[in-house]
Amino acid sequence: MLIEMGSSMPMGLAVALGCGLLIGVERERRKGMGQNRAFAGMRTFTLAALTGALAQLSGYGWLVALGGLLVLLLALLSYWRDKSDDPGVTTEMALFVTYVLGVVSTEHPGVASAMGVVITFLLAARASLHRFSTELLTEEELRSALVLAGAVLVVLPLIPDQPLPMLSQVNPRDLWRLTVTLMALQMLGHVGLRVVGPKAGLVLSGLVSGFISSTATIAAMGAKAREEPGMREPYVAAALASNVATVLLMALVAASASVALLSALVLPLGAAGLTALVAVGVSWRKGAQAGGPLQPSGKVFKLGQTLMFAAMLTGIAAAVGWLTRLAPGAGALAVALAGFGDAHAAGGAVFALFAAGKLGSSQTALWMLLAMTTNSISKVAGAMVAGGFAYAWRVALGLLAMMGAGWLAWLVQPW
DSSP states (O other): OOOOOOTHHHHHHHHHHHHHHHHHHHHHHTSOSGGGSOSOOHHHHHHHHHHHHHHHHHTOHHHHHHHHHHHHHHHHHHHHHOOSSSOOSHHHHHHHHHHHHHHHHTTOHHHHHHHHHHHHHHHHTHHHHHHIIIIISOHHHHHHHHHHHHIIIIIHHHSOOSOBGGGTTBOHHHHHHHHHHHHHHHHHHHHHHHHTOTTHHHHHHHHHHHTTOHHHHHHHHHHHHHHOGGGHHHHHHHHHHHHHHHHHHHHHHHHHHOHHHHHHHHHHHHHHHHHHHHHHHHHHHHHHHTOSOOOOOSOOOOHHHHHHHHHHHHHHHHHHHHHHHHSTTOHHHHHHHHHHHOHHHHHHHHHHHHHTTSSOHHHHHHHHHHHHHHHHHHHHHHHHHHHOHHHHHHHHHHHHHHHHHHHHHHHHSOO
């Protein structure tokens, strides 16, 4: 029995028509001419989508199944008659999917239209995708991507999501999230190096990654620098670029607590941020002067070093939790200890105290710089573990200059 016409019926038919035309136009351009041309073009794909929509609107499930069977038989017949040297099934599969899109469009037009665009993109990007998978993507990069996917989709859901008393209430799932983040950041730096280049690509990757975790970014770049000593300076520049993101995020956290507080912190944060930028520029210039085309190695990340660094941060977090409970009344000590784990979390707690009227602007800035300083110590420790001394001392110099500028600005600012 035919269903009654509703407001969604014209929209569903329009989406089915659009999907058929969109995919059909792309296939028509690849159809070819003469006896060896493909069996389906713009009209066939459009009719397949409309057939699916009308069959679904009829309300008869057997008609939808019959239409799908007919499309499959046409695809099989086309494949059997294909006399080319390299017969593929892309067009045949695309025709069946187009029919399914027509069926879906009647009840979920938004999903159908979005998938129509995605499918057309996949069909049109055939040459680019083929080149990426066979020429650009290496075996090691594919293996690393599979390891990362397994760490996120398989291992992460299996890890308990509750604090463990033996780790001073540290959540093991948070530990694995940190491990996954480190792996993802190393992959991001690798991709940036491949796409943009060894200088600008790494610096941009370091800046973006710093908004996720500057400490993790420094460790990730250190692992790559240990593996590729000839590219140490570009990796140092990327690591220092993550500190620029640290300063920007701290300013955003301060602004969310109080606009007046942000204006009071402009001088120390601005001095620290500008100094960090100068440090990035110096390392970047040293890397450029090294000369010679620098290419990434096949390794995307080293799982052993990543796990070691994640374990180190977990130990720091456990020690912070234990010492904070031991001396709960020591405000400055608690902020300093919290800074070892996360400067922004410590800064947010301090800014909340300012907003509540419990701290003045000078003391707030002091405690913020204290948290950033102890966090810098964690970054240097992570740089040493991941990248070795040659990498760590370069990162330490940049951090020392950045924090020195921040402390100097706090001293000279009239409070």
